[in-house]
Amino acid sequence: MNNASSIVIFSLSGFNATVNYRVTLFTLTLLSYCVILVVNVTLILTIILDKNLHEPMYICVCNLCFNENELYGTAGFFPKFAFELLSDVHVISYVGCLLQIYAIYSYTMVHYVVLALMAYDRYVAICRPLEYHSVMSLRRTAVLVALSWLVPFCCMIIGVFLTSTLKICGSHIEKIYCENWAVVKLACSSTKANDIYGLFLICIFIVVGLSIPASYVQLVKSALKSRRGRRKFTQTCVPHLLCLFNVSVAGFFDGMYSRYGSASLAQSVKNFMAIQFLLIPPMLDPIIYGLILTKIRGRMKSLCMMACQKN
Template sequence: MSNTSNIVVFSLSGFSATANYKITLFSLTLLCYCLTVVVNVSLILTIILDQNLHEPMYVFVCSLCINGLYGSIGFYPKFVFDILSQIQVISYVGCLLQVFVIYSNSKIDYSILVLMAYDRYVAICRPLEYHSVMSVRRTAVLMGLSWLVPLCCEAMISTVTSTLTLCGFKIDKLYCENWSIVKLACGSTRASDIFGLVVVSFYCSHFFLIACSYVQLVKTALKSREGKRKFTQTCVPHLLCLFNVTAALLFDVMYSRYGSASMPQSVKNFMAVQFLIIPPIINPIIYGLILTKIRNKIIYLCVMAGQRFKLRVKV
């Protein structure tokens, strides 16, 4: 296959290690997908339906959950279908679309985490200015940018990748990934490499922005008991989610760029999918359990649902 015009489908060779336990993997995958949908939808509805939770911090949490569902749609349906299929292939266009959804999802995650760090910085370090700084209009603008910028970045990456001349069709993964497509290129990948480096640097700067905000947060929080309380209640879940997403993405980057060919395929598969499975499940659970307002509202809704069920049973 000498060029992109001849590439009709890609073969996903990562499924070679799953042949002996398809049913088990299918059941676990379906369970994870259902759990992802349930925990994210529950948190989204809780925040939308409760007027007391219509604050910037909870709006950002809601956006994080929506993004979790968005990323899951790009991975789970195709993955579940491939588990039960005899041949795992994906069309050229479908591959680029999957790359776009999965990796724009991870970029949106990080953008939202930056906004949440900024929100906590203003709330704890500049409490008197909080409502003027984090106004409804500014929150809406920041929220829009946290989605628009990553989507545009990933659209440009996908466009550059689509111009590459390819000489292969075998992707050594369970799903499509940009670096895996680039490795199939026959000619120069300089433009793709440079653009990828710029985007990676841009999102690395997100981490440093979060780190700088937390230096100020810790300094301010240690000065008063109220500051310590706010930090513990609202910043700890953010730090846990940040660690969760960062560790998962580093796993994927290290595997994609420096993964050893001698590594067992099952280990490669786990490293490849954990950033798509773990954060969308863990993030809403962390916020649902630690943030007092959300936890109390969920408990209240569960109690009310239980009481209604008992009344219906008695009737």
């Protein structure tokens, strides 16, 4: 194969280990996707419909759930994955592969940027409470949220474009979905531009990632000064830290396996490591926020009571 245009489809060999369990895995996938849809949509609607929750922190939570639930989150993976489980031929088109890379990577980037925005919001709320409403006004929050989506989208447009210019000499991807690193490894042309741009993105998101613990160092120092500060930290920051830990561990294992994974590892284990960052955070994050954040939990209880009374 001499150029990228000769590659029409990619084969996804990760599905070879699912053949004997396809019905079971399809059922579990469908159930998991339904749970993800229900918990995320419930939290999104709760925040949208209650004006008392139209505050920066809850707007960020809403965007986090929307990212996990819509086109650039699980919807970019689960429908295709479920279809492939029941199919006898596990392939994806070249264009479909690039679109899946864009969707999955955009989801991951937006997730981290929104978490960084939430850390900044909590820093202002606890460390600079008198300035909170002026610093985190609804207008400024809207601008920051818009940027948290726009910047990752633009970054991934460039990344996918660079990948699309490569000459591809293979069509075999050893995963259950398309990944940028896996496609780049199939290139028979220079990947210097991709490598440099990849390092650039890594540096940006390292800075974004470091801003989160930097904010929490200041938050902990401030919270320890008073009982009220400690209570506020526990009520509003603990769920954020749990979700950050959740997505960081999931992303770390997937990234490390993609680059340094052992060929001797069982394919089923490889598949789980590949899918867990698209499965666990979208399912657990809204549950964590719904159970721990007092206002959201109270509003959900009220809605449940109203529904029960009507029935």
